[in-house]
Amino acid sequence: MSTESSAQAPTAALLIIGNEILSGRTQDANLIFIAKYLGGIGVRLREVRVVPDDEAEIVAAVNALRARYTYLFTTGGIGPTHDDITSECIAKAFGVPLIQHPEARRRLEAHYADSGLLNEARLRMANTPKGAVLIDNPVSTAPGFQIGNVFVMAGVPSIMQAMLTGLGDRLAGGPPVLSRTVVCAVPEGTLAAGLGAVQAEFPDVDIGSYPAFRLGQISTSLVLRGTDPVRLDAAAERVAALVTDLGGTPEIAAG
Template sequence: MKKIKERIYLAGLIIIGNEILSGRTEDKNIAYIANSLSKSGIRLNEVRVIADIEEEIILAINNFRDRFDYVFTTGGIGPTHDDITTQSIAKAFGVENVLNQDAYKILLDYYGDRKKINESRMRMAYAPEGSELIYNNISKAPGFKKENVFILAGVPKIMRSMFDAILPTLKKGRILNSIEINAKVPEGVIAPELTKIQEKYHEIEIGSYPYYENDSAGTILVLRSINKEALKNGEIEVLNLIKRFT
């Protein structure tokens, strides 16, 4: 059988949000996007939370769009002065931030009359030249796709609606199979042998996460691999290891 090198799809997430950095708002988008990508066969490689500052958005976008297959941004696409995501991303791409006719049509349909769309609302119809719309079911303001960059809302409910709409359209690799084992021993006890198992199974990524419960220490071991057989063998070895200490 010919061995085909797996194509791995990488993603980066940029959270644009002073409110997260100031501690005012607890981010809910990282976990949702990380979990959804993981389950779909796309690997989230890095997340950045940055301020609503044009220069920082440009730097992060240009760094990420070169490194990853998909870049997602959340936040900063509303009508107010602090919503500077699309104009900053246009600059990152070196294109104009232009009136997107499809987005304008949505606003026009919603408000019924051009006069009801004030200059601030009108900003929500501007996107980097060459962008496609990302619809959502919650609010009227759309997100945008510019090449491999997906510009999403920051409000979790709206972000999810947009994200769920685009996820099926993305190319994906094989899903990383995952096994979770609750070892009721401190990780220091099993660590030396665990290292040996990790060294033996290159196809498996073993994560070790300590926890503390009622004054006793335990460890959650997470084994991940695209190779189900290797994963099964690794699991047996880890379970045998734990038995020796419990």
């Protein structure tokens, strides 16, 4: 069970683009980093979608998500190959032409100056929608870009992380999201009714229940998330008391 703790906080969606993700050939490694980073600056990641390298699907998803959330982040599809179509799709979503960004080209020319490897394929990485602002790439030079509330980043994890953490004051956040975890050996079904009562008492705290089997034993992690540390600690104590009342031994940890 879960409830959104702060309706006024900035929200975000993540659009993961790539046939390789949907085929299972590549495992996405960006979601966890993005969710934790955004939570740390007080932006709630509310939705994640995965779409193939298909123009119509990318355009539709971009327009739906950018209208619904404060920010939209995309990963993947801005490389030099034929199936890297994200830049074109973002331009179509915004109804603006795709151009070769002069500063992006300059950066690529400088990066490849001594290698002779700059070709038409690599120059595709300088293409952005008209009016876009570049997102720096300190790892491999080829930039991402921002247009409106949409931030277009690489799919390679090390590059994506450098791009995201370099956005600085472009993202207006809120209070950081804090968390507490109560671990116990009480089954979810036994906890359900009492946990619902605690959630009703603390509507400003998100409470999630996550069961597992560890060393052949039932284990339930009760994760509480919120922005007010006093309310968060109070809710965690109530959950711990519930576990104790049900014959369990709670263990409380931050994070």
